[in-house]
Amino acid sequence: MAGSLTDEQLAQHVYGSLQVASCPLVQGLYLPEADILPLLCSPSELRINVLAWICSSINPNFANHKATVMSSKDPDLLTKEITAFGQELMLCKGDDLELIRGNASPHRQLRFLEQLLTLVPHFKKSAGLPDGEALLNELFAAESLPHLTQMLKPTLDPWPVNIKALRKSTKSSSKPREAVSDVAALLQSTQSELEQLKSKCDFLVNEEKSLPVFSPSSLRLVACDLQQLMTTFCHVYETDLRAYCTRDPPRFSTEIDVFQRVHELLLACNTELEMLKEVSEASESMNEEVKQLQTQPRYWSRGEKHTLPDQLQDLTKRIEDFLWQLHS
Structure with a gap:
């Protein structure tokens, strides 16, 4: 330009x-x-x-x-x-x-x-x-005046009769059977995609496996998502679906105390489970330590290493001999 x-x-x-x-x-x-x-x-x-x-x-x-x-x-x-x-x-x-x-x-x-x-x-x-x-x-130049006049007073009226007839014939010539076949093909492709997605979800395919443990943060996230979905459904129902349904819309409670109580109980349960796990680990560690004290030679006596039971037995015998000498 x-x-x-x-x-x-x-x-x-x-x-x-x-x-x-x-x-x-x-x-x-x-x-x-x-x-x-x-x-x-x-x-x-x-x-x-x-x-x-x-x-x-x-x-x-x-x-x-x-x-x-x-x-x-x-x-x-x-x-x-x-x-x-x-x-x-x-x-x-x-x-x-x-x-x-x-x-x-x-x-x-x-x-x-x-x-x-x-x-x-x-x-x-x-x-x-x-x-x-x-x-x-x-x-507004002299050479542009004819084009400007044509733009201000167009010779072709908008939507002439032949164009309107052409639009009507186009609408009436649509074939319902072709539309039904297109919808069926779309549903078939959607079903195939859903099957592929389902095969990628391990938690749906492997039902025999144990379910993963939900943490409090994941449960809180699921609860928030559920609340948003219910709110969205209510909005869609009021704006789009209410005219096609004669039943009253479902009423969802806005109280969130139940989610809070469930979260507190699960948190307390997780805390107790962690405490039991630590106690079990401590008990196993103590048992292993006691077993090593009883079986492994660790204490020197008379130029040799002895286990704790042997050392205690020898010490007991020496005390008994000393007491016998005192009484005699």
Whole structure:
């Protein structure tokens, strides 16, 4: 679309895009149409600042680098930095200083500005369309008046008789048998998919296996899902199914005390089971330790290792001998 516009129209489009992008350098600046093209395509400090603002909007780090560039004594340093930035974006060459200064052709400068503006974040480009005033000028041009008149007074009325008859014949020519066969095929495919899903569910196929133990968190999740399903069913029933059913809708209790009590009882039961498991493990560990004390030699006596029963028996015998010597 931009290729079919003149330089003046493209300049107005770029200037309007700068205002839409909230460029502070052109905000509140109302210029005649004849002054827009020289402003954007002639060498000036304002034009360089506009380019610097666009580059800073695309890359915030360029704004910090701009302060260092402005303090430099080289007047062309900012122009060189913008040229290098445009080269990084692959919009110009590294030696296109004349394009940045404003000495290139107006069409090329405007295309460069337009491409830069498309990279500004949070800027919604108008998809290459001209602004409102240019669009109205093109719409009400002399060569466009016949098309505009035809659009305002169409010769073809909406929905003529032949089209209505064609729609009616299309509706009446539908074959119920084909629709029934299509529905049957859909049901068959759905049944096949359900069978495949059922084969993937181990807890449905392997019924002989023990059921997994539900934790309190899983039970809480199941209870919440059940409550949401009941609420959804009530809503669907009231909005869609009530007209086809003569029975009163089922009433679900909103009380959740039963879920809380079940959760507390299951939590207490799990705690007791864990305690019994720990007691059993401790008892087995003690039995193993006692068994090792009775069977494994651990105690030294007279240069040899002895088991605890043997050591106790020897100690008892020595005490008896000592007592016998005292009495004698």
